[in-house]
Amino acid sequence: MINIDLIWQEGRNFWMSQDAPEVIKQLGKCAWVGKNKYFSNVTKEYGVHETLRKRSDIDRSSVQTGSIHARSCYLGSDSNGYFYFTKGIGWIFADGWEPSFGSLGILPLWAATREQKIAELLAKFEIQVVEPMAIFLHQKIPHNLRLSKDFIESSEVKDLDGSQAAPSMYIYRSKTRWRLADLAYMNNKKIKKYLFHYGSIDEWFENLLREISQSCAILHRIGGHDYSISPHNIFINSQRLDFEYVYCNELPHKEISLNNNFEVWRKKELYGLQVMAWEITELLGLKWTSMKLNQIIKNGYEKNCDFKFPYL
Numbered sequence: 001m002i003n004i005d006l007i008w009q010e011g012r013n014f015w016m017s018q019d020a021p022e023v024i025k026q027l028g029k030c031a032w033v034g035k036n037k038y039f040s041n042v043t044k045e046y047g048v049h050e051t052l053r054k055r056s057d058i059d060r061s062s063v064q065t066g067s068i069h070a071r072s073c074y075l076g077s078d079s080n081g082y083f084y085f086t087k088g089i090g091w092i093f094a095d096g097w098e099p100s101f102g103s104l105g106i107l108p109l110w111a112a113t114r115e116q117k118i119a120e121l122l123a124k125f126e127i128q129v130v131e132p133m134a135i136f137l138h139q140k141i142p143h144n145l146r147l148s149k150d151f152i153e154s155s156e157v158k159d160l161d162g163s164q165a166a167p168s169m170y171i172y173r174s175k176t177r178w179r180l181a182d183l184a185y186m187n188n189k190k191i192k193k194y195l196f197h198y199g200s201i202d203e204w205f206e207n208l209l210r211e212i213s214q215s216c217a218i219l220h221r222i223g224g225h226d227y228s229i230s231p232h233n234i235f236i237n238s239q240r241l242d243f244e245y246v247y248c249n250e251l252p253h254k255e256i257s258l259n260n261n262f263e264v265w266r267k268k269e270l271y272g273l274q275v276m277a278w279e280i281t282e283l284l285g286l287k288w289t290s291m292k293l294n295q296i297i298k299n300g301y302e303k304n305c306d307f308k309f310p311y312l
Helices: 048-055 109-124 180-185 188-198 201-221 262-284 290-302
Strands: 002-016 029-034 060-065 072-077 083-087 131-138 140-142 151-153 168-174
Touching (some): 002 109, 109 131, 109 168, 201 290, 262 290
Antiparallel strands (some): 002 029, 072 083, 131 168, 140 151
């Protein structure tokens, strides 16, 4: 884990879920997170409420993220067993925003609102997804985190296509702390600790594959697809996240190519699911054959839509 700084700046609430806890509703400000030069083994992770209560009177507070999650970080948990995360907090290896890198660590408002709307739509079809909590608009972002007063007005920040990005911070929650990609950075003891709730590791993995296969089938059945399926975008309880490039009939994408060639994108998503399955099998040392993996995926997929699994 990397200990990183969260810088509170003036911002405004763009959207808020009715289910958002008071600690989220009362933020009233936006946050920008950048790297800290110090690496440390942080053993205690404050809950959201405790973090804000303890540090609300200072400008910089400590939050945590895995280095592999780029512009996302973990905020903390609540007493109801939810874990809170935020996206759009700056590329964690960068010192700020640099135009030469395009929208480095920026989450444009169009992408944040798309994350929210897609998650809400998929949840209606009983696809396991993270739950949107809030969207905040940054008023300013740091140009250089080493110079505490060196900021850029958000109106000056451009998206990759040259339009105004409207940098935003998207907060969501999950019923688990860890994504599949996080398992690669844990020892066997920790992996067993976090997965024991689901039975044996083999049982957990089979159930996970079945559930993700079903979610792919439902998404395809309603005329959608997700080309970004990967261990980074699935939690260990099968909840899916990262929907800014998901296509659904009800929510066409601004990137025209994602709205066409449905068959190609459907196969690409299922191939991504296969690759993810192989990666997790190797990571956990499971003695599974590719035929067994594909059969589980095929069964879960074809039971929930009229399409055929193309790789068996």
